Amino acid sequence: MRKFLFFASLNLALMILFGVYVNAQNFEKPQTELSSVIEATAPNFPSSAASLGLSSKISAEVRVDSEGKVTNIKIISGHPLFKWEVERVSDLWLFETSTEKVRYFNLFFDFIFVKYDGKEDKQVISFKPPFAVKIVKMVPLKELPRIPHPPAIINLKKKSSK
Numbered sequence: 001m002r003k004f005l006f007f008a009s010l011n012l013a014l015m016i017l018f019g020v021y022v023n024a025q026n027f028e029k030p031q032t033e034l035s036s037v038i039e040a041t042a043p044n045f046p047s048s049a050a051s052l053g054l055s056s057k058i059s060a061e062v063r064v065d066s067e068g069k070v071t072n073i074k075i076i077s078g079h080p081l082f083k084w085e086v087e088r089v090s091d092l093w094l095f096e097t098s099t100e101k102v103r104y105f106n107l108f109f110d111f112i113f114v115k116y117d118g119k120e121d122k123q124v125i126s127f128k129p130p131f132a133v134k135i136v137k138m139v140p141l142k143e144l145p146r147i148p149h150p151p152a153i154i155n156l157k158k159k160s161s162k
Contacts, residue, residue, distance in 0.1 A: 039094040042125040043085040045111060045137035056082045058109040060090055063102060068095040082111050108132040115141050
């Protein structure tokens with residue numbers, strides 16, 4: 001019971017201090033971090049997220065068969081506007097073959113939105129072996145969309161004093 005309380009307290013402290021969620025289900029599954037990726041596809045920065053100036057870190061768990069093909073994708077965390085794009089490309093990753101029937105890997109995608117003084121839109125992608133991808137969307141300052149704020153509602157009717 002003391003161990004449980006200790007780990008529960010530790011998990012809560014991590015969540016509060018670092019915004020980290022420790023998924024207990026991952027500890028039960030085999031994690032073969034040493035296998036290498038043969039082929040990886042980077043996602044595009046979603047245009048809806050770019051128009052809102054959003055950034056997000058997405059964590060996904062993929063299930064890989066013995067042939068190295070992704071058979072299932074589970075998004076662990078991240079903003080919903082980025083999740084569909086990560087699901088789309090995670091299915092295209094290819095891992096080394098193995099004698100293990102099923103393996104699980106955690107993939108990490110870091111979407112970063114940046115305003116800069118340049119003249120054109122840019123998307124810079126960098127792979128951080130073995131399982132991380134960084135996607136930077138660079139948008140010129142002058143091309144940022146103007147999103148109007150909703151008008152404030154003011155009651156101009158005077159309250160009648162009776």
